[in-house]
Amino acid sequence: MKGRVRFALCLFSAALITLFLYILIHESGHMIVMLSAGATITEFSIFGAHVSRKTAGSDPLVSIWVLLIILFLLVLTIFLSGLNKKEDYDERQRLERGKAYGLGFFTIMGSVFLAIAIDLLELLPVQGYVLCAASIFPGLMAFLAYSIWHEAYFSLKDKTGALLGMFGIIGAINLIIAVASICDGSMIVNGRLGLNALNAACAVMFIEIFVVVLMKKISTAKETDEEDED
Template sequence: MSSEYKLGFVLGVVIGLFLVMATIGIMNRKKKWQYDERQKLARAKAMKWAYLTAVGGFFICLIADSAELLNHEQIMGVMTAGMLCSAIVFACVTIHNDAWMALNEKPKSVIGILLIGLAANLILPLGSLMMGEVISTMWINLAVCVMLVIILINYGIRRAVLRRGNDEESEA
């Protein structure tokens, strides 16, 4: 597989993600998620930790590159993993502070978006495996799948905790 193909593939993924985010942004423009002051504070903290995680990933890449420990592809991999970890940190911190995508307002649509993302990122690697080909960059899609599964698990845990909290309040 030529390097142009790989570059085009990564560029395609990035552009695809951008288009999805832009579509979601346009769809939510009329009804923007409303966060209260505690949720805004929690999101700011989540952003800080996500930023630090991403910086940590880039720092590892910098060290690996300067020490020539990893080749170019491996550094790209570490960089991508750092960004995915950063996204996981942001999602988990906001989920556990009830400050992510209005958790209680539209849980079905949130889960739907995550499941669509999960399916979309499974189609390419599974399709290529069924065709007997192994795409070297398919691990990116699998890593995104892992990220989405972690987010969904955290979402489920938080939903269970909130349900228990609601029960406790109704008992009081």
């Protein structure tokens, strides 16, 4: 009985999260096209499932180029992921990644419910779409921290140095954008935290990767020293 109740609750929660994420991604797609055409987003609603904009001189040619770039990147990603079908994680890593995904999922569940509560009760002055996107970050960070600590994030064939270098660059770019938007006041839009807050969230996530990798390196070095002593 206890198992059935738990299963039913998990199923219901998963359905709710899936519905939320589906609407978020769908409306975000509308928002990207609107932003690329130069419009200003005035409203973003998940359960109302709509995005409102204020057009201030749009350039359809810009939006076509942006869409083409996004389409190209999508096709490239699918093509590249199809090339490397062989699993490069060993059995222990696959097990730990499963646990990491589970941790990430339940963390996202919690943060999404929190985001809904914050939005409905207007607890913080944050744009709705920013809150929705930001609610994914805790889950991502939980997954990253767990999988890196259990050496299940980087595969056996990953070039860790190159990947960390790339993460460093992306993190630095996001940090610069976030700091610049705080300095010039563009972080706040109509009295609420705007899209640039997500750059800050990204920067925090990439900083977390480096911190956990560094801590793990120190721990591993200690283990190797103890092994050498033995």
